[in-house]
Amino acid sequence: MTTTRPSLGMPEATKAPEGAGVSRRSALKFAGIGIGSVAAAGLGVGGVRAATNGVFNAGSGDPYDLWHEWATMPGIDRVVAAGVLACNPHNTQAWRFTVNDEVINVHSDPRRRMPLNDASGREHFAGLGCAVENMVIAARSDGFTAKVVLFPEGTESDHVARIVLGKGGTGQDRKLAAAIPHRHTNRGPYNATPVDLSGFTDQGSRVDGASVLWIADKAAREQLGRLYVEATEAITADTAQSTEAFTWFRSARCDIDKHCDGLSLDGQGLGRLTRFAAKLLPAQSRTDGDDFWTKATRDVHTATAAAYGVIIVDDVTNRTAQVAGGRLLARTHLTATSLGLALHHMNQITERIDRDRAAGNPDVFSARWAALLGRTASTGLVSFRIGHPERTPGLSPRRNLKDLVTASYSSSCGAQRSESASTA
């Protein structure tokens, strides 16, 4: 494949996110579409939309190249690219990187925060932690050592982490690194096979300051499932919160190509025929999408979860704890991938807890969340379901490295060469 991703440091205009398309929830009003409508839509106008809307090129083209090219990328590009391929909230990719020889700095991009869906910033900083951990794993697997300092300029700063690479690593984390280009959020149904959770302790899935609480017991799963559905209903009833989420959905291929971020139909865990129909038919409204999301949460996501995991930290409002929790989340997701398990991040409950607190609403979720965790609600950072997948998840788009990275390298005569990512 011809690479469209030059090495770090080649500037190009950065794309600013703009609202477009349907919400992550809205992907999916299509489950009830019959074969007849799909066939009809496939003819005439539908055929034109199919050609322009990514029916025939899902998972290929510029926004997806990094997934395909990562395994053969060289040196430090490969380490930074591993960060860009990390899971992150709403695929906002709210990160920027500076690279100075063996030092990689990770910065938050505050313009990509979601104040209504992530009022405390826990998901934003957890997502940055996911990028940090993916880079550590990639670096170690390549024989580097990786020393991480979180918030080297203090927790008020956007400078989230400094990663210093060194020689003399032992090649640890190779198995997790191999999972990096295969890890995707799987929002489809899972089958009834129980999950063997022992695999998560075998693979060195530990990060200081964070742990995973597993909820596999049937009664607890059912209670938690009901809480997720209720929280989903609360989000969709909150027009402002729902509208903010809607701006990160890219329903048309041209929007994916333009922004290279956000959520799209390919990542929604739809069956092949349903996804085909969804791409052919006109984009759904926010409210239709919200209705579908609520239904999918009830009938698919919670109904087929084999187990839930909650990342536990001392204090979910602490920035360092949020990043540490994200690091463990990334490690857990890669471990699941390496074990052939599907993982779907689900944060409706904590999104509502933070939203209610910020908006001054009555707190309707914390007590039941705490009861399910068996500990105070302020320790449950982010959560997810796992299981054996019935469907292969689609790829999510990624922005180009050259839009995200500012690099300076020592030249052979010791002078510094500097190349900057354009500002957006």
Ligand SMILES: Cc1cc2nc3c(=O)[nH]c(=O)nc-3n(C[C@H](O)[C@H](O)[C@H](O)COP(=O)(O)O)c2cc1C
């Ligand atoms: C901290 C965090 C919170 C997330 N919350 C949700 C969520 O509530 N619902 C969901 O469907 N996906 C959630 N995701 C998954 C992201 O949407 C997903 O990682 C992103 O779209 C990129 O897709 P990928 O994981 O397939 O690469 C979350 C991811 C992270 C790291």
